[in-house]
Amino acid sequence: MNTKVLLVGGRSKAQSLAISLLKNGYHVTVINETYEDCLKLAEIDKLTVINGDGTRPFVLEDACASDADIAIALTLKDEDNLVICELCKKKFHVKKTVSLLTDPKKTAFFYKMGIDSVVCATTAITGIIEQQAFVDKIATLVPIGEGRINIAEVPILGTAPVVGKKLWEINLPKQVIVGCILRGDMTMVPRGDTRILAGDMLILISSDKQEVAAIRELTGR
Amino acid sequence: MQLFKNEKGNKDYTIIVGCGRLGANLANTISDEGRNVLIIDKNKDAFRKLSPSFGGISIIGDATDFDILQEAQIDNASVVVSVTDNDNINIMVALIARDLFQIKCVISRLQDPERECVYREFGIDTICPAVLSAKEINRILAEMSTSEAVSSEVDQ
Numbered sequence: 001m002n003t004k005v006l007l008v009g010g011r012s013k014a015q016s017l018a019i020s021l022l023k024n025g026y027h028v029t030v031i032n033e034t035y036e037d038c039l040k041l042a043e044i045d046k047l048t049v050i051n052g053d054g055t056r057p058f059v060l061e062d063a064c065a066s067d068a069d070i071a072i073a074l075t076l077k078d079e080d081n082l083v084i085c086e087l088c089k090k091k092f093h094v095k096k097t098v099s100l101l102t103d104p105k106k107t108a109f110f111y112k113m114g115i116d117s118v119v120c121a122t123t124a125i126t127g128i129i130e131q132q133a134f135v136d137k138i139a140t141l142v143p144i145g146e147g148r149i150n151i152a153e154v155p156i157l158g159t160a161p162v163v164g165k166k167l168w169e170i171n172l173p174k175q176v177i178v179g180c181i182l183r184g185d186m187t188m189v190p191r192g193d194t195r196i197l198a199g200d201m202l203i204l205i206s207s208d209k210q211e212v213a214a215i216r217e218l219t220g221r
Numbered sequence: 222m223q224l225f226k227n228e229k230g231n232k233d234y235t236i237i238v239g240c241g242r243l244g245a246n247l248a249n250t251i252s253d254e255g256r257n258v259l260i261i262d263k264n265k266d267a268f269r270k271l272s273p274s275f276g277g278i279s280i281i282g283d284a285t286d287f288d289i290l291q292e293a294q295i296d297n298a299s300v301v302v303s304v305t306d307n308d309n310i311n312i313m314v315a316l317i318a319r320d321l322f323q324i325k326c327v328i329s330r331l332q333d334p335e336r337e338c339v340y341r342e343f344g345i346d347t348i349c350p351a352v353l354s355a356k357e358i359n360r361i362l363a364e365m366s367t368s369e370a371v372s373s374e375v376d377q
Contacts, residue, residue, distance in 0.1 A: 055309050057338070083309045086339045090342045
């Protein structure tokens with residue numbers, strides 16, 4: 001059986017999420033308050049679109065919320081997202097609820113209210129902007145665990161200060177480890193006495209936002 | 222600094238969220254009774270509805286913002302009443318007051334009776350004007366029909 005996903009609110013977010021979910025074989029229903037947005041969304045193939053206020057129980061009922069496996073609230077208003085998730089959880093018994101959140105201070109509160117996953121757009125976006133501003137083109141970062149942990153891909157150029165050094169000779173921050181080294185076709189899990197060579201690609205795992213310091217240490221930039 | 226002094230040490234401090242007709246009316250009444258009241262609204266013009274003799278405090282701001290609630294010293298409140306014109310904001314304020322600040326008495330106004338299940342689940346008292354009005358109109362209609370029945374009996 002296909003997993004059924006219910007998206008409530010949001011225009012471009014709902015659009016791109018719906019396209020990507022449909023591509024992965026999910027059943028997707030979108031609820032949107034604005035008629036024009038609904039027309040735009042209805043152009044997407046195989047997507048069910050409901051025009052209405054998703055914070056109203058009968059609109060959720062029209063969208064068969066009780067059949068949904070995952071409900072995702074994407075509106076820009078925190079209070080609407082909270083009510084959407086609460087209704088889905090309490091009234092329609094949706095197994096998993098996900099909410100977008102604008103105010104980072106409310107993250108813990110939303111979790112306390114029983115929402116399964118809270119995505120704080122503000123924190124996520126400032127995180128990405130910070131990352132882009134400081135490690136631009138030096139490394140690729142993949143945030144996991146809501147951005148508490150980052151996996152970074154750091155290419156080591158010939159000019160990097162760590163070339164030729166052993167791992168234990170490098171002064172990496174405590175919250176960072178080099179998890180893997182990609183050298184040509186070879187991959188290896190390094191030890192303290194592994195020497196870093198020019199052209200290596202290091203895979204860093206870091207927590208506590210230490211990746212910027214670590215990348216500076218490794219690349220000298 | 223404490224906004225209100227409690228002479229007897231017992232808490233009597235009401236926070237009202239939303240200075241509409243209902244909120245302002247309630248705030249005026251509580252203030253006239255000589256009790257402590259604080260009212261929050263996003264729009265400073267809303268406070269015009271308060272009577273000139275209003276003796277409480279008014280704060281301009283978004284009541285779903287924790288900083289504003291801290292400023293209102295919500296920790297000291299005995300009652301929180303959320304009566305904005307937006308049901309979803311009322312739900313959020315009520316949940317924040319109840320679950321984050323442990324306010325025992327939280328009352329909300331609800332325009333759409335359908336959303337009541339969210340409140341019921343969390344044990345928040347609701348006032349639904351639509352339901353109240355319908356009940357009252359029904360009561361008046363029932364009274365009228367009985368008095369009509371009585372008067373028609375008298376006529377016979």
